[in-house]
Amino acid sequence: MAVSVKNLKIYYQTLRGQVQAVDNVSFDIKDHEILGMAGESGCGKSTFSNSLVLLKPPMKFMGGRVELDGESLPLADFRKMNEFRYKKISLIPQYAMNALNPTRKIGRMIAELLASRGVSFSKISRELDRRLKLVNLNRSVMKMYPFELSGGMRQRAVMVIATLLDPSLLLADEITSALDVSTQKAVAKMLVQFRDMDLVKSLVFVTHDISILYQIADRVLIMYAGKAVEIAPTKKITKEPLHPYTRLLISSLPDVGVKYSERRLAGIKGRPPGLLNPFPGCRFKERCPVRFEKCDKEPPLAEVSENHQVACWREVGNNG
Amino acid sequence: MKRLFLVMLTVVLVFSATVMAETFTRGETLYAGGGLWGPPTNWNPITPWSAVTGTFGLVYEPLFMYDPLEDELIPWLATSGEWVDLNTFVLEIREGVKWTDGTPLTAEDVKFTFDLAKTHPETYYSSLWDWLDRIEKEGNTLKFHFVEPLYHEWHNNLYNLPIIPKHLWEGRTKEAILTGANERPVGSGAYFAHSYASDRMIYVRNDDWWATEQLDLVPAPRRIVYVVIFSNNVALGMILQGELDVSNFFLPGVPTLKRTYEDIHTWFDDAPYMLSDNTAFLYMNTTKKPMDDPVFRRAVAFAINSEDIKTRVFEDQVLVSNPLGYLPIDAWMQYYDEDVVEAYGFTYDPAEAKKILAEAGYRDINGDGFVQLPDGSPIRLSIIVPFGWTDWMESIRIIASNLRAVGINADATFPDFGRYQDELFDGEFHMAINNFGSNASNTLWTFYDWLFYELGERQTSGNFGRYDNPEIFALLDQFNRTPFDDHETSAQIMSKMQEIFLKEMPAVPLWYNGMWFQGSTQVWTDYPSEHGPYHYPCTWGGRWQEGGLLMLTDLKPRQ
Amino acid sequence: MGRYFRRKLLIYLLTFFAAVSINWMIPRLMPGDPIRALIGRAALRAEAADKVAEYFSRIYGLDQPAWRQYVNFWTSLFKGDLGISIYLSPKPVTQVIRDSIPFDLGLLIPAILCSWIVGNKFGAFAARRKRLDGIVLPIWYVFTATPYMWLAILLAYVFGVLLGIFPIAGAYSFAISPSLSISFILNYLKHWFLPFLSLFIVQLGGWAIGMRNMIIYELEADYSRYMESLGAPRKLIRRYAFRNAMLPQITGLALQLGVIVAGAVGTQVVFSYPGIGYLLLQAVMYKDYFLIQGCFLFIVIGVLIANFVIDVIYVIVDPRVRHGMGGETA
Amino acid sequence: MKKNEFLYFALRNTRMQIGLGIVLFFFAVMIIGPSLTDYDPNEYSGPAFARPSEDHWLGTTFFGQDVFTQIVYGLRATFIVGAVGGGLATLIGLIVGFIAGYKGGILDEILNMLTNIVTVIPTLALLIIIAAYLPYRGVVSQSIIIGCIAWPWTARAVRAQTFSLRSREFVDLARMSGMSSMKIIVQEIAPNMLSYLFMALILQFGGAILAAATLDFIGLGPTEGISLGLMMQNAVLWSAIPLGLWWWALPPGMIIAAIVSALYFMNTGLDEIFNPKLREM
16 A cells, blocks of 8 residues: 555644644555545645645644555654655645746756755656656756746646656646646646556545546545545546535536636535634535534544445445 | 955055055144035135135235234235325335245235236236226335225235235136146145145145244144044044044034043133134115114114023024124224214113014004014014024024014024025025124224125125115225224224114124134144134134134144 | 847937936026035125126036037037036046045945845845844844934944044045055055945845845745755755845845945045045035036936846846846846 | 735734834824923923933933924924825836836836936935925925935836736736726736735835935935934034933934834735735744
8 A cells, every 4th residue: 555644634723723624534545546636625635735745834733644655754844754755755736837946947956956855867867858758848948947938838847857756656736727628638648647657656636626537536535624525436436426515516517627616616505614613523514415413423434335435424324 | 256356455465565654643743624625626826715725824825914813914925015105005025935846936926916817807806906006016015006095905905815926827828827726836835735635635844934934933733634524523523532633613512522521622711712703693684574674673683682592502602792793803893882882782682672663663463473564564584594504593593583572473494505595695585694704804894895785786795685875885985995094084984884783783793603613632732722822723714824824833742 | 139138228328318418407407506606605805706707607608508508518428528516616527526436436335245245145044044033133124224324423423432443534544645555555444444334234234134035935935835845955945045036136236336326425424434425415515517417427327337237137147037038027 | 815814914913013013102102292292392491401301301402402392293204204205105106117017118118217217316406406496395395305206116116016917817807808907907906916015105104214314414304393304413413422412312313213113024014914925823
């Protein structure tokens, strides 16, 4: 098992109190697996991916455990985490288009970055060329400044940089949101290819756009208000979603590829609860069409069928 | 880059180690300030407004020196001068005087100096030739033949004209003479203009000076460094540090500092500390209502508390003026007519001021606390002095409140100097303080010529209040034409002028600005003082001949 | 590239023309007559004063109609002649400036450069180091917020008069004549120090605050975050941030150096230090048209050169500008 | 982010608290000060050289004017200069910068030229000329001149900001939907720059106060009334420091330094408030 996340709690420290952005989340990722992570904005999915690479204030580690290839990650220790960053865990950030120093030529920046991590640029330069080709970038971009590339090119360059050291876990955070449909597809394909070529062992693909997950994810994890509410293989979750939120999410899906960023989910009334001192019980209960008394207690994420976990009293109740 | 810099630095340092700096020996050097307000750029005695202080006095010399304390003309380049008849003045030029280039100074040079103004009417003293006919030279004697001699004006000129060497000036173009810098001045005086930088002028003693041999005078400082200082507090700091020996700045706080720093020397040990140099007048614009009314002007004179100004603003470093504005020097006071002053003078007396106003019909009709004109229209006056002239600024604040106290609505306002000058020249002001022509001299003519200067389109040289009284103009002219030693006639004329002045009060004399002088006794001693030596301690431009030069000959290095 | 600079050059020429013309006009709008102000320093009889004034007006060309004076101004300017100073009559303006400007440069260039370098280093160092920042930032603020002359006078009084460590007036001792010797150089430096220090202190804070803020912005920028995510050491991230934060600071430096000519009036007044600033102030007081024009010509040229240098530097150090050449350069 | 949220952070930001506290304190002194003193600022209300006492809280000047009274009235001039001078500079800078940045092209070049010209106009001479046409120089006219001269850097900054904003999506959208330039500037760009402008205003406010102090000091201050700068000038001209009148020489400079650094403090605080990234938790 490549990655195992157990009871991970990541809170934000604010002046008014703690925002429980990732609350008691547990799941695994297998080798060679692409896990899609989906949910509305503010559900904690980005917090999750960021917490694995850059956990610093106001983000606060509150408990839990993340294992990578059998090693426990020292999440709370910023310094120790440096051994894992980039080499073991890498990130393609949401802001990939602005992720490169504007006043350094890309090649030079990579060389300096690698040197600082103790990797010789010359040794890796061949591999770099190969990978650039893989994402349809000409070698000449190494001699260019970021602003000389288009947004898409920059993002692809970041993809190459992020995976250059063959990390065990790659986190791709909302990387397709700003792209048009055809580019989205191309980028998704490239990531799959990366995995297929073993450039990355496992991949977490974070998005609010479930439709893109159909194309690449092996399994999908649905997050709601800081909780993992359902995990299942992609096919299963699309065909028979169990959690009422997942159901609404999937049924409200427009045709594949249509952007609905920032818009409220059409079919679900209300909005997610604030995560500053959230109410007890199931966090979806206020919006849930099938709520009942039991929902005032927090539902556990339980395996309802093989490879299918859900956190809903209705489903757990069915089985139990 | 860094290396290059280091190499260069080393080269410079090594090189400079071989050069010895010329450092002035402290005990031979006098540091002076107060007469130089910008970088030295001009040593042309024909342009006294631009010439560096010392150009006239240290380098170029006059025919006579003048001692205002003793009211005495001291023979200098001329050994004597006298009227042989009413229209002829004879000067004997001193023999054995040399220009610093070795050429002898002769009567020819003196004649040339006068003739220059005839050749070039743009020379500043050319008006002499309106009443001077010709100069006749016989050996070392010069005979001045006058068309109509203006005795007082002539006597004033005797110590105010710098004599220039003919052999060096006659070949110069008109422009070089009238506007040139005259950078290496050759004079006959006690000092050479040695060198200068933008913040200093350095004079070095002329050891071949004629007066050493003939008058046994040796200026003590081998070198005078005249420094450019922009602000009073720097001057004060330098005096306290012992870096400035002679200061002609007005420095507030001197009385206080004298108590703690015993090295600060002033003329008087106690108040007023300073000699009086000129009289500050409150000019009133007699072309504007209500200042056109002599009664009103007299009321103003009674209302002003000059005593208060003296203590508050000047910390008793000045004296309150007498009602005539005459400086306490013999040349002027000999004409001071006690009876006239007794009869028509004024003192600070607000009650009297109010009474005068009321009797003349200036009453508060509308009840705003201020008087109106007899016809009922309001009075609102402003008193101006240039902005930044802080002692005067404080003074007119006091005057304004004095005037308000007797019911005259007046405000103190501070235009910039340019505007102040324009208002004065063009007669736009209401009231203004001025002292530009009231400084000590050997004749009251300079004083009255400034106070009652004849009216023109613009009043650039005095009588800013445009006081128009043919009688007083005539008296002044008559005084000027009265032989210098005819005291009786002169006194009669003066008494009449005094009476008119006090009755009409076209301007109010307030206080005497001091001959600001502080000496630091850390290096030099025997500065002029009330206990002697008696020299007028002035180093201002164009006035060294009044005592500043002689002060140098009496200084002694401190033991 | 050529087109870019050609266009810039044209704009600069136009600016130069307009600015110089305005500066020609401004002093002439001031009240008062410069010649009268000059000869008013000596009390003259009015007849004489009138004649002298007339003569000087003619010599200075002030008796001619304004348009004629304006044309004369440009023609002599092209000949490199800035006219004769009135206040420092009869010194040519070029010479006045040449004599004074070394003092300005010798004082201001080190003061500006040192404060810039030290300020940037300190600012960058303190940024995002919470403790240090908390202590140092208020100090910078107080430095920049203190009225300069007041600070300078206090410095002069404490170090000069009270402690007597440093002299308080002049560019070098009044007791020494300039020469290239060690004692003179030391003497010069001793006089130079307090004016330098006062300028250094007031400017230091501004640079340090600017750098601190810029660094914080850069450290919070996406690229810094990404570097951090990839485990890049703080040193490298700070290096990048520093480099990028330097760009606005370079602009600031160039602008500061541009107005150097007029920059030190306060210092010159407080320490009686020679230089153009005080002369300019006096020139304004005495309505010395020619000296005012001359000084401002230098200021205009200085500012324009500074702007031009900024343009060039940006082309060199900021690839974004190089790329956008010919288009906007924001 | 909502407005009350700003307020929430604003009131909890230490730098903001300190800065605002100091500024409000002096503002209060200015407002209530006159009622605490029986004197006129330039009136000779007591003995000269008096040390601070019950009658004269901050002593008296060389001439016997009450220092506290002068400060109270001087503060008024200081705040007027800050508000009028700083406000005017910000306003002009805003307008010029907006138009230059938004319109670009020739208009931009012309405005840029204007900006450069203004930076090289002699402040001193201008002051004297304006003084010549006004009866006398007052605090307001001084402020206006400072405002007319200090705007270029705001203009430069606003221009750069507008440049970057105008290329953003929402402005494109507005433009496509046929909004007029003016409307776009007012409705779309300005709100996005509001925080930025507010900070620029604060900096200009402080800058104007310092500029006025310098002008006062070299003798180009208001020719009527009293200001902290004039107090400093007077204290120096009358040798207050060597004479040991610290109560006269020191407070005006210290107060200006306090107010201006408080303003800068507020600025940093505001920066942190408007820009959540900069907040230190």
